[in-house]
Amino acid sequence: MGVYKADYKVPGGKMVRIQMELNGDRITNIRITGDFFLHPEEAIFELERALVGKRVREGEIGSVVEKALSKCQMVGISPMDLRSAIMKAGRGHKNPTSS
Amino acid sequence: MEYRLLETGANNGAMNMAIDESVMIGRIPTLRLYTWSPPAVSIGYFQSMEQEVDLKECRTRGVDVVRRLTGGGAVYHDKELTYSLVVEEGKDFSSDILGSYKEICGIIVSGLRSLGVEAExxxxxxxxxxxxxxxxxAQTRREGVILQHGTILLDVDVETMFSLLKVPDEKIRDKIIKSAREGVSSLRELGGIGIGRVREAIEEAFKKSGRRLVRGELSKEEKERALNLYTxxxxRKEWNFMR
Known part of the structure; x- marks a missing residue:
């Protein structure tokens, strides 16, 4: 178990900040913060819930983000940026299985 | 299309945000102009209060903190005129978010240009x-209604702003302050245009854009709802410290 953090600067200037807890390579808790725009805003809670239990692997994270935000509009960031931010935080993980 | 013009004057951060939300729920097309007293830091919907704001410094300086209904970044509201626009989606401005930002900001641009400010x-x-x-x-959309609110800087105090805001990397604080000082302007720098003239210019630009503007007040229902949202x-920390 451990807490992993990353600040990910999106090309264009927005900031996505990840704070997550992992058990092995699975997310047990995650908080996504930053100065981006996501409509409707409450979708962030759904995304965070959907990420719990998932492994920090690009494909797995990418598809969860895409699915959770499929009906949302984003300004200043894309689902890919969120995935990159989560992967960056996950790189602090001792036993990386993300590649 | 006809809009109500609301001039609600100065309120604290929580009340300003409560009025914006109450007007949005009420769905009456509205242009609201307002200011902040005491000064306040507002943070975007997705930001973490503790990550972004030096709360101790805010307390020391008597600066309010509040989370906005809209996304975006942390803003220090002091010497500025703030506007908010409420209108049903697709009624008068582009349904597309980026398009509607351009159209609504376009009115503010026209107003500033009428004051001789080369705004773009x-x-x-x-x-x-x-x-x-x-x-x-910053904009949000709920139940088919657009709320866009924004600042027009009358004067800017970058040092105070950064004493209240945390920076992602303390090692480059000086660099961040320098780039903010270079990247931010204000009407004081551009010839000292006062708030009264800015307010008039925005109202005139709104009318020139082909919209009617009729001075009005918050309804009893809107006032009650704002007070309820305020309390x-x-x-409440459940909202302001939600993330």
Whole structure:
């Protein structure tokens, strides 16, 4: 178990900040913060819930983000940026299985 | 299309945000102009209060903190005129978010230009003069209603602003302050245009854009709802410290 953090600067200037807890390579808790725009805003809670239990692997994270935000509009960031931010935080993980 | 003009004067951060939400729920097309007293830091919907704001410094300086209903970044509201626009989606402005930012900010740009300020819209949601930001806006959409609010900087105090805001990397604090000082302008720098003239210019620009503007007040229902949102949401840690 451990807490992993990353600040990910999106090309264009927005900031996505990840704070997550992992058990092995699975997310047990995650908080996504930053100065981006996501409509409707409450979708962030759904995304965070959907990420719990998932492994920090690009494909797995990418598809969860895409699915959770499929009906949302984003300004200043894309689902890919969120995935990159989560992967960056996950790189602090001792036993990386993300590649 | 007809809009109500609301001039609600100065309120604290929580009340300003409560009024914006109450007007949005009420769905009456409205242009609201307002100011902040005491000064306040507002943070975007997705930001973490503790990560972004030096709360101790805010307390020391008597600065309020509040979370906005809209996304975007942390803003220090002091010497500025703030606008908010409420209108049903697709009724008068583009349904598309980026398009509606451009159209609504376009009115503010026209108003500033009428004052001799060479303002330009900088996508997604900024207004700049000579490439330096003088106005920033944020938008949310709920139940088919657009709320866009934004600042028009009358004066800016970058040192105070950064004493209240945390920076992602303390090692480069000086660099961040320097780039903010270079990247932000204000009407004081551009000739000292006072709030009264800015307010008039925005109202005139709104009318010139082909919209009617009729001075009005908050309805009894809107006032009650704002007061309720003030006590149950915008002054509560459950909202302000939600993330």
């Amino acid at each position: 819209f900088r996508p997604v949601n900024d207004i700049v003069v000579d490439g330096r930001k003088i106005s920033g806006s 149950t949401k915008y002054t």
